[in-house]
Amino acid sequence: MRDRVAGALLLAGWLLSPAALAGTGSGLSSYDAQCAVCHQRAAVGAPGQFPRLAGRVGAIAAKAEGRAYIVGVVRNGLSGSIKVDGAMIVGLMPPFPQLPADALAGILNYLTSLKPHSAGKPHRFDGAEVTKLSARVASPQQLLAERESLASAGVVP
Numbered sequence: 001m002r003d004r005v006a007g008a009l010l011l012a013g014w015l016l017s018p019a020a021l022a023g024t025g026s027g028l029s030s031y032d033a034q035c036a037v038c039h040q041r042a043a044v045g046a047p048g049q050f051p052r053l054a055g056r057v058g059a060i061a062a063k064a065e066g067r068a069y070i071v072g073v074v075r076n077g078l079s080g081s082i083k084v085d086g087a088m089i090v091g092l093m094p095p096f097p098q099l100p101a102d103a104l105a106g107i108l109n110y111l112t113s114l115k116p117h118s119a120g121k122p123h124r125f126d127g128a129e130v131t132k133l134s135a136r137v138a139s140p141q142q143l144l145a146e147r148e149s150l151a152s153a154g155v156v157p
Contacts, residue, residue: 026103026106027105027106027107027108027109027110027111027113028110030103030104030106030107030110031043031107031110031111034096034099034103034107035053035107038050038093039051039052039053042054042114043057043111043114045084047085047087048087048089049089049091050089050091051082051084051085051089052084052085053111053114054111054114054115055114055115055116056084056156056157057070057108057111057112057114058111058112058113058114058122059157060150060155060156060157061108061112061122061123061125062122062123063155065150065155066150066155066156067125067129067133068133068136069143069146069147069150069155069156070108071104071108071130071133071134072133072136072138072143072146073093073143073147074095074096074099074104074107075095075096075097075099075134076095076097076137076138076139076140076143077092077093077094077095077096077140077143078092078093078140078143078144078147079091079092079093079140079141079144080140080141080144082144082147083151092140093140095140097134100127101127101128101130101131101134102126102127102130104125104130104134105124105125105126105127105129105130108125108130109124109125112124112125
């Protein structure tokens with residue numbers, strides 16, 4: 001009986017956890033499996049090597065053109081020099097075209113949940129939106145030029 005009560009309390013605790021309520025449990029595990037090796041746990045990045053995603057993806061995803069850009073980068077990759085948090089990063093992000101749309105939506109939802117949050121509650125990604133946005137093919141160089149344009153417009157911090 002005691003084990004059942006303890007198990008029920010653990011399950012209730014998980015169901016009421018912020019990750020479960022935000023639907024980020026599978027997004028977190030997919031992020032850890034696909035992204036954390038470069039962008040680190042909790043998406044803090046590695047200064048000078050890999051950009052911080054925590055607090056940035058939510059801000060970018062607040063605008064439709066930002067959402068398209070984020071999915072484009074994951075699907076098609078990005079290479080070249082970018083400025084993040086005042087520091088230049090020269091690197092290459094490989095493309096992930098094989099990542100299932102629902103898994104990518106989960107990863108993006110996890111990332112948009114990380115603090116600091118952008119103003120307001122971020123609109124959640126779903127598999128259908130990711131599938132639609134994934135249809136656009138762009139070269140890493142085209143995405144780099146798009147990033148510069150979005151940064152000038154204030155969409156990319």
